[in-house]
Amino acid sequence: MSKSHFKELKRYKNGNRSGILKTRRGPVKTPFFMPCASRGSVKGLQPSQIIDSGTQVLLANAYHLHLQPGEKVIKKLGGLHTFSGWQGPILTDSGGFQVFSLAKARKVTEEGVYFKNLASGGEVLITPEESMQIQFDLGSDIIMAFDDVTGLSPTGRTRSKEAMERTHRWLVRCITEFKKLTKNSFKGRTLKGVKGTTLRNKPLLFGIVQGGLDKNLRKKSLEFVQSQEVDGIAIGGLAVGETRKEMYDMLNFLAPFYDPARARYLMGVGEPADMRYAIERGIDIFDCVLPTRNGRHGQVWITGDKRLNLNNLKYANDRGPIDSKCDCHTCKTGYSRAFLRHLYKVGDPLAGSLATTHNLRYLARLCEEYQQT
RNA sequence: GCUGGGGUAGUGAAGCGGUCAAACACUGCAGACUGUAAAUCUGCCGGCUUCGGCCUUCGUAGGUUCGAAUCCUACCCCCAGCA
DSSP states (O other), X not given: OOSOOEEEEEEOTTSOEEEEEEETTEEEEESEEEEBOTXXXXXXXXXXXXXXXXXXXXXEEHHHHHHTTOHHHHHHTTOHHHHHOOOSOEEEEOSHHHHHHTGGGEEEOSSOEEEEOTTTOOEEXXXXXXXXXXXXXXXXXXXXXXXXXXXXXXXXOTTHHXXXXXXXXXXXXXXXXXXHHTTTOOTTOOOTTSTTOOOOOSOEEEEEEOOTTOHHHHHHHHHHHHTSSOSEEEEOSOSSSSOHHHHHHHHHHHGGGSOTTSEXXXXXXXXXXXXXXXXTTTOOEEEESXXXXXXXXXXXXXXXXXXXXXXXXXXXXXXXOSOTTOOSHHHHHTOOHHHHHHHHXXXXXXXXXXXXXXXXXXXXXXXXXXXXX
């Protein structure tokens, strides 16, 4: 970390702030939401459509891209931006979340995590160092530390301390490897592919706070991560089975302790009400599968953070748009709820694309309400 | 017209004397989804229900039997082959 890559433009009384995160692919207004493009694409959408939604940054996944098609292939083909056609900033997740989501098929050791490749049956070891290498090869603009994520369902809260401590040890290893990988990345050098712009060629590195639902652990973890050479602070290990109240309590608790000079990223959260709550407690960045997955499954948000299931029979004759107050491409074009329902019923993937477009716009607009203009 | 095969819930399709309101699949209806093993998964899907059951169904009409979607008879349709 040379100097701060985050500029706070305005801080409001109730805790939220707006700012600019400077990435090597350009500045990004905060708060912002990143859709998941785990395997390189936001399912069903082209980059132009993603841009239209007001989306600034995508999230891709080191684990999934490592398995298929492999970071070496992507690197050879010019990096993930060239490969996928998305020229904006990309944040890559480290594979840490898969320690949780693929818990049935993995073994955690101090060295790293052994994952069973559920497609091929083989075993893959991801270490903190390898995660850094994968993300670096992909051409990530914001690299996430490799962490140990545990669930917080009522019966699965026993590993928080161990996971936090390992996450800290791994963070130190991540930083060492990150420095090694980026020692030839220069400030002020023009990045290939971004014409006419002079940007730093070095990606950012974010550390991740763990600690489960234990406030002492969380505070310790936050202090540890903030003591390290990281460009941003991520809150990990929330929205993984705990109650909404428990998550809110933690966000409230942590709010006073953040370093104002660094961006704060609440990982995995994307329910509008949760985002508002978090933004008002100082969070700048979000990602979540909800707008994309729910969109494919027929659920969309409408004004008031309410959900609507477009598969429902009651929309069969509804000639109105998803949300008459919405300025997304789907609503503005005039696609009716009836037509969208029909597309879901006949299994046309256009339904998912149109709904995803709407949902992404909904979250982007939510963030824009808080951004300094 | 003859010979053979067949008609089962919205569709396809099991069942071939009792444990059948009837497997399974699809469709239909509803729900879930928070750093994507997810265009996936779960529930319901004859009618009524105080959720314990009750009632009406397996082409139609009769019959055999304690008991039939399952056996017999007649009839009505469909399909294949022969005329």
